[in-house]
Amino acid sequence: MASPEIDALTQALARLPGLGPRSARRAVLHLLQKRETALAPLLRALESVNERMVQCAICGNIDTIDPCGICADPRRDGRALCVVEDVADLWALEKSRLFPGRFHVLGGRLSALEGVRPEDLAIAPLVQRVAQGGIDEVVLAMNATLEGQTTAHYIAERLEAYPVRLTQLAHGVPIGGELDYLDEGTLAQALRARRPID
Amino acid sequence: MASPEIDALTQALARLPGLGPRSARRAVLHLLQKRETALAPLLRALESVNERMVQCAICGNIDTIDPCGICADPRRDGRALCVVEDVADLWALEKSRLFPGRFHVLGGRLSALEGVRPEDLAIAPLVQRVAQGGIDEVVLAMNATLEGQTTAHYIAERLEAYPVRLTQLAHGVPIGGELDYLDEGTLAQALRARRPID
DSSP states (O other), X not given: OOOHHHHHHHHHHHTSTTOOHHHHHHHHHHHHHTIIIIIHHHHHHHHHHHHHOEEOTTTOOEESSSSOXXXXXXXXXXXXXXXXXXXXXXXXXXXXXXXOEEEEEOSSOOBTXXXXXXXXXXXXXXXXXXXXXXXXXXXXXXXXSHHHHHHHHHHHHHHTTSSOEEEEOOOSOOTTOOGGGSXXXXXXXXXXXXXXXX | OOOHHHHHHHHHHHTSTTOOHHHHHHHHHHHHHTIIIIIHHXXXXXXXXXXXXXXXXXXXXXXXXXXXXXXXXXXSEEEEEEEESSHHXXXXXXXXXXXXXXXXXXXXXXXXXXXXXXGGTTHHHHHHHHHXXXXXXXXXXXXXXXXXXXXXXXXXXXXXXXXXXXXXXXXXXXXXXXXXXSOHHHHHXXXXXXXXXX
């Protein structure tokens, strides 16, 4: 009974991560039944994102301005650069407001399985930023996955020649984590990096 | 780090059934990273649904025309009327193309818990349609839930005075269903309504 319009919307929604065909169908019905309170706001929000959001030419962040708010902010410490896989990781770190420096978004991770090669990521622009000088420390904040760590090692090699300090995020027991539920890899890292109690 | 535009889109998506704040965030990132293949089609599909889909004034179905394709189709059997809770149910029945008659969408079910009263549903228009005559059978195809069955009983009472046959969907073992996994209510219904083997 669904018209082509409805089918197109269902398919567009079903392609979002976290939504399958069935839940997309339910979402479409919800949108149709709540035209004013659900469909209209979603439409306006999509239009505004589509019109206004741009990718920062320097770091790859997505913002309404280019260079983005972080790259344009003179109070950020230009000597520290944090390299992340995705914009999502940048946002996660930025939400905590713990890192005072600037960022560099790779746009993914090296993956033999998915055919992602170094030239598919923003690695050359990163090397260029470091080569221009003024950066003391590069934090390789890749995900603690095999592919993330492979990417970090590859980048570390590419930056070896430059006078920058390369660091990575600490591994260990997450806050609130119960030892019983942690994998052996995390436990091994946490034990190896154990510290004296203050 | 997210801008107001991104926040608005995340919130609009998070209000869809099946998406929470976390998956909405992931969906937004997906849309931002796939501007041409994900965001643009979704935007176009939403616009087209928003502009073109209307509710049928007769049966409550949602279509690009009013009266809807089913109500306007002269080949449909006007003497049989199938009453459903939601447009989703109409679509589910229509997909199978088993019902040759027309439909009536209530827009929900009676619910003391959620404060849904008879006047909140399209029950008065249903009684009016039946009162106008020309209808022989009304199938009360509510969901097999407590609230759905309460709604069916209420409607049956309201239609008692009219010369129409009231029917309901059969209950029993679903095709492919294993007895071991069925609830007692379904098993009891299936046993009570048992039939001789052809």
